[in-house]
Amino acid sequence: MHGSGRFTPETAAQVRAAIDRLGFRPNVLARQLVQQRSTTVGVVVGALDNPIYAELVMQFELEAAKHGFHAMFCNTQGDENAELAGLGSYLDYRSAGVLFVSHPPGWIKARQMIEGRIPAVFVTCDSDWGDVVRCDDETGGRIAAEHLIGLGHRRLAYFGDTVDDASNRDRRHGFEHVVRTAGLTPTVVTWNRYRAFDRDRQAQEAIADGITAIFTTDDYGAIELLEAADRLHVDVPADLSIVGFDDVIMSGLGRIGLTTVRQPKRLLAETALVTLIERIKRGPDSPPIRQTVPVELVIRASTAPPKHLTQTQFRLS
Amino acid sequence: MHGSGRFTPETAAQVRAAIDRLGFRPNVLARQLVQQRSTTVGVVVGALDNPIYAELVMQFELEAAKHGFHAMFCNTQGDENAELAGLGSYLDYRSAGVLFVSHPPGWIKARQMIEGRIPAVFVTCDSDWGDVVRCDDETGGRIAAEHLIGLGHRRLAYFGDTVDDASNRDRRHGFEHVVRTAGLTPTVVTWNRYRAFDRDRQAQEAIADGITAIFTTDDYGAIELLEAADRLHVDVPADLSIVGFDDVIMSGLGRIGLTTVRQPKRLLAETALVTLIERIKRGPDSPPIRQTVPVELVIRASTAPPKHLTQTQFRLS
């Protein structure tokens, strides 16, 4: 039935009819057992209710299906044990690969479990053992800074996540580099996304300190900041410009209107799958593959020249 | 190793050590092949980038993991063939169950494929053959109407999706019932979520028609409507009150502030999994299980008394 062999057309037709009639479906478990390879790919994600992950994970599945793979997934919720349990089950299923969407909370043990057994590709985050597909985070930070400085801002801040992984670090470095090159000194603040009170205080301090523009490490943080600004009656963008990173769908809503650095989600997913397939082909011993995809600045309503500039212009006119 | 049998403690320790050393993991495929049952559950979802689905699907996986199941998923994107392909692979994997998160686009063929083979539970939508777990849509529509009428609105509209499935229908019925009982006549408009231009026109017509309050069949639509209102410079809630349905995380943002009927996502997922397990236990021939979970009105900034009322109050004072 599977390609080879030749039968009389009527036999083939009969068989096909029987298949349809009985609804026969080959048992994937049996096939994969004997073939010693599976079409399952495991996706490990922090939490699907974070829009950027949901968008990425959706693209993964779409791409996986396109290549004949079947997607499994688990939400780690930032919990190491949940992650290891998920990875364990991918091991048990003899998955063809695992896709990490965010920096694994239990990365040491995760490595012990997976390395050399299942091809792993890290998307949107870094790794010193698996393959990695990332966007050009450094450039992202740079264009954010260039945009803000171009608008006339002189007092700039970077608001970063408590987990300072390679992606966040590169975004910050790109940003800091441009700011320093312009002869300015960026303020760097780390804020805990789980503590609303602290966030408000930190936002307020930055503003009291004369900061007029903030680059955050992701849209999630940027939107939190927007909320904090609203609560503090700080006008965005008149009193404060904000640039995010990711470009989640939400950021494009009129009411949010976040200027941000767009990650090409579809392309990230395509590249991730192609990388995975390449890795399967090359085997575990060939050197790690590292891919970078470009980013793009999307200008919306959350950025504008700082107020003192607009006032000056007003006085001049 | 699996519970029964007794060995000397040292043998057990040796074996365990060997397992750890070699990283042995039982092959799930082999086990499930011989046991004739699997721990895979398939989730079929429209598109994960719709927040309500992402939130639900995340809860499914969390619940599934809690019960020892492993989640696979596929995005149908509203495409019948994509859905059938996904269902096919769940069949091939001999999945323990399939969870439908939205009304299946290819429901006739879907039924033919799945019914009698894999337990199916429909969450947030209806079905005349599988088990269903839904929230109390009718009551949801009612409390939305009661809230708006209680605020003093007299000209009310329901904005429904083009797919008028059982959930949408019940929400509308509940809404209409209360409105009519109050001696009023609701306007019903069906809008196509894929055509922004039409939506703006329809929103404008409703407002021109004197509508002061709209209940939409989901938050997605409500937020679209909010956007349309902003574009048309219609003030929400002063000129127009809006009530959604779902309570996605986004709706709780200060800038969105959508009054909405909350679906208890976690509870829906818990109930769905319990129902699935019950179905597996009972076998395919026992009658369908239907479960309902309660909803709750969440009042935010998108609803207020209609302007003529506020003006009257102003004149009176």
Next chain:
DNA sequence: GTGAAAGCGCTAACAC
């Protein structure tokens, strides 16, 4: 080119 047979890794049933 076609059919029979071996075996993938595991579990369950059955003698010992």
Next chain:
DNA sequence: GTGTTAGCGCTTTCAC
């Protein structure tokens, strides 16, 4: 109780 064996549903190899 413990060891052995059959067999889950496929694919692949190897005679014919």
